[in-house]
Amino acid sequence: MNPIMPNPPRLAIAGVTGAVGQEFLKLIEERNFAFESLKLLASARSAGKTLSFLDKTYTIEELTEDSFDDVDLALFSAGGSVSKKFAPIAASKGCVVVDNSSAFRMDPETPLVVPEVNASQIEHHKGIIANPNCSTIIMNVPVWPIHQAVGVERVVVSTYQAASGAGAAAMAELEQQARDWVRGDPISQELFGRQYIWNLFSHNSDIDPETGYNQEETKMIQETRKIFADPDIRISATCVRVPVLRAHCESINLTLKNPLSEAQAREILAAAPGIRVADDRAANKHPEPLVASDQDDVYVGRIRDDAGQAPGLGLEMFVAGDQIRKGAALNAIQIAEQLVKPIAG
Amino acid sequence: MNPIMPNPPRLAIAGVTGAVGQEFLKLIEERNFAFESLKLLASARSAGKTLSFLDKTYTIEELTEDSFDDVDLALFSAGGSVSKKFAPIAASKGCVVVDNSSAFRMDPETPLVVPEVNASQIEHHKGIIANPNCSTIIMNVPVWPIHQAVGVERVVVSTYQAASGAGAAAMAELEQQARDWVRGDPISQELFGRQYIWNLFSHNSDIDPETGYNQEETKMIQETRKIFADPDIRISATCVRVPVLRAHCESINLTLKNPLSEAQAREILAAAPGIRVADDRAANKHPEPLVASDQDDVYVGRIRDDAGQAPGLGLEMFVAGDQIRKGAALNAIQIAEQLVKPIAG
Numbered sequence: 001m002n003p004i005m006p007n008p009p010r011l012a013i014a015g016v017t018g019a020v021g022q023e024f025l026k027l028i029e030e031r032n033f034a035f036e037s038l039k040l041l042a043s044a045r046s047a048g049k050t051l052s053f054l055d056k057t058y059t060i061e062e063l064t065e066d067s068f069d070d071v072d073l074a075l076f077s078a079g080g081s082v083s084k085k086f087a088p089i090a091a092s093k094g095c096v097v098v099d100n101s102s103a104f105r106m107d108p109e110t111p112l113v114v115p116e117v118n119a120s121q122i123e124h125h126k127g128i129i130a131n132p133n134c135s136t137i138i139m140n141v142p143v144w145p146i147h148q149a150v151g152v153e154r155v156v157v158s159t160y161q162a163a164s165g166a167g168a169a170a171m172a173e174l175e176q177q178a179r180d181w182v183r184g185d186p187i188s189q190e191l192f193g194r195q196y197i198w199n200l201f202s203h204n205s206d207i208d209p210e211t212g213y214n215q216e217e218t219k220m221i222q223e224t225r226k227i228f229a230d231p232d233i234r235i236s237a238t239c240v241r242v243p244v245l246r247a248h249c250e251s252i253n254l255t256l257k258n259p260l261s262e263a264q265a266r267e268i269l270a271a272a273p274g275i276r277v278a279d280d281r282a283a284n285k286h287p288e289p290l291v292a293s294d295q296d297d298v299y300v301g302r303i304r305d306d307a308g309q310a311p312g313l314g315l316e317m318f319v320a321g322d323q324i325r326k327g328a329a330l331n332a333i334q335i336a337e338q339l340v341k342p343i344a345g
Numbered sequence: 346m347n348p349i350m351p352n353p354p355r356l357a358i359a360g361v362t363g364a365v366g367q368e369f370l371k372l373i374e375e376r377n378f379a380f381e382s383l384k385l386l387a388s389a390r391s392a393g394k395t396l397s398f399l400d401k402t403y404t405i406e407e408l409t410e411d412s413f414d415d416v417d418l419a420l421f422s423a424g425g426s427v428s429k430k431f432a433p434i435a436a437s438k439g440c441v442v443v444d445n446s447s448a449f450r451m452d453p454e455t456p457l458v459v460p461e462v463n464a465s466q467i468e469h470h471k472g473i474i475a476n477p478n479c480s481t482i483i484m485n486v487p488v489w490p491i492h493q494a495v496g497v498e499r500v501v502v503s504t505y506q507a508a509s510g511a512g513a514a515a516m517a518e519l520e521q522q523a524r525d526w527v528r529g530d531p532i533s534q535e536l537f538g539r540q541y542i543w544n545l546f547s548h549n550s551d552i553d554p555e556t557g558y559n560q561e562e563t564k565m566i567q568e569t570r571k572i573f574a575d576p577d578i579r580i581s582a583t584c585v586r587v588p589v590l591r592a593h594c595e596s597i598n599l600t601l602k603n604p605l606s607e608a609q610a611r612e613i614l615a616a617a618p619g620i621r622v623a624d625d626r627a628a629n630k631h632p633e634p635l636v637a638s639d640q641d642d643v644y645v646g647r648i649r650d651d652a653g654q655a656p657g658l659g660l661e662m663f664v665a666g667d668q669i670r671k672g673a674a675l676n677a678i679q680i681a682e683q684l685v686k687p688i689a690g
Contacts, residue, residue, distance in 0.1 A: 212649030304557030
């Protein structure tokens with residue numbers, strides 16, 4: 001059992017200047033997440049800058065080994081190497097870290113949590129709780145209730161991922177490319193090394209030379225198995241970046257262990273937490289990145305019995321979720337909310 | 346046996362002002378497709394306009410019942426209702442129609458042809474040969490050689506379709522939206538009824554209220570079965586429009602009947618007609634719409650053994666093909682080239 005987290009906690013945000021760091025602040029305000037004190041941490045480059053938040057002006061501090069001496073809860077989103085170095089230091093000082101990087105996700109000692117799926121894992125932490133990959137979270141929220149109901153044997157997923165997953169600079173480059181294109185200027189392509197506007201490309205994470213899978217795909221496969229506590233679930237993933245700014249979509253095809261009608265699937269999804277069903281066949285209103293942007297819920301639509309499998313044993317859906325929000329900052333804040341919750345009973 | 350097509354034929358293009366019609370002209374020039382005479386047909390609205398082609402000026406004529414009296418071969422791309430009305434009239438006058446619309450594709454009397462797959466069907470025509478749907482063609486070219494080699498039991502495909510599939514006006518609207526966005530103007534959205542730039546959406550064809558499949562998906566399923574002459578092949582399709590101008594991508598997951606190693610698959614694909622393998626794991630160079638645009642070949646990459654299926658029995662790939670070219674005009678021209686070919690032997 002972990003020591004009880006003070007409520008409100010002394011809070012820190014590591015990587016506050018990034019897209020996810022900024023979203024942490026938005027969500028803390030929106031959800032009235034109470035804190036005793038707030039420390040905003042970033043690299044030396046941003047240290048000393050000031051930031052207004054909730055009628056107070058904060059000075060951004062450099063993230064160092066001493067940053068966590070007076071912190072109970074830290075939200076990390078400053079990249080894998082920063083997490084690898086500083087999260088264990090914070091934990092050793094009694095601070096609980098909710099880490100947005102991939103550094104500890106597959107560590108057997110570290111809970112990997114999507115609150116709609118495995119919130120109960122949170123209490124087993126040893127100082128660090130990992131926030132899953134954005135594409136994993138957006139897939140897990142709708143697949144889990146189906147898995148609970150009838151068992152999912154196999155998932156085939158293809159993603160349509162936004163620039164936001166590569167950070168604020170990637171979003172800015174995509175926007176700049178639109179301006180370049182309209183003005184007839186040469187297309188800026190420093191970050192992705194290619195024209196992104198009017199284009200799409202295989203996800204920009206390293207590809208395993210042996211298996212041919214990129215890291216994003218491997219994360220979706222391995223993390224889902226850990227979160228579902230089901231090492232046998234079979235997953236085929238293809239991850240692709242599309243010229244969209246901030247919400248990810250996924251085309252998900254399921255093979256079910258036990259039959260489920262489309263009507264039952266729809267009912268289960270509509271009742272599940274964190275999901276909004278958007279599935280209007282007549283008006284062709286289904287999940288779209290612009291609809292899901294800045295929203296907490298994962299949008300689920302195109303729900304249909306799969307024509308390519310035995311009736312009731314295949315299910316198709318198309319989903320959209322805000323990559324920065326539910327895919328990152330919101331999921332972490334939900335974990336933090338559980339941490340400060342008074343123990344029931 | 347059909348009467349022998351004169352070579353060179355008296356040629357007509359119905360729908361010459363559209364995106365595919367214009368591509369017909371480009372390809373006729375590029376491929377030195379010989380013709381005795383050329384008639385350019387369009388709706389009354391375009392009739393009388395002139396068009397320069399191969400150092401000659403042509404006057405566009407209105408498509409009428411009399412248009413085909415002196416025509417041996419007609420390439421149609423003027424929409425389903427025009428084909429439905431005029432293709433049988435043309436055929437009744439001894440003209441052979443290569444029809445780009447969906448009007449006759451599933452007609453049992455009409456061959457539906459992807460030359461790389463079932464060119465032998467061409468000679469069985471009764472005056473009309475149907476050109477398949479663009480997404481079908483782009484999927485069939487790489488899936489067929491694998492199907493021939495080991496048998497494909499099941500296909501799960503998710504598309505990333507360009508604006509071009511909805512015609513030149515759709516491409517213009519997407520481009521205009523970029524200009525609107527850059528200028529901060531309200532986003533023009535007459536055609537698709539939604540913001541398309543920075544967005545994506547379920548394919549804009551009607552959705553069957555019962556099955557939940559849209560027409561584009563149903564075409565991919567039914568047409569592939571007809572082209573492969575395999576009514577049992579199981580296909581799950583999800584069709585999506587992405588903010589890309591003119592080439593379609595598809596994420597294709599195959600379940601194989603007999604084992605095939607990744608190396609064997611790569612070899613088969615590299616040797617197959619109409620395919621260019623683009624699969625550089627180290628540099629992350631894989632099929633992209635901008636790379637495939639204006640190219641004849643379907644680009645195939647991300648070739649890998651599927652981690653979610655038994656080794657050797659699942660194959661994943663990501664493909665890109667120019668929707669206007671191989672997805673429409675080029676495929677039709679290839680059929681026309683077969684038609685005028687002197688009989689071998």
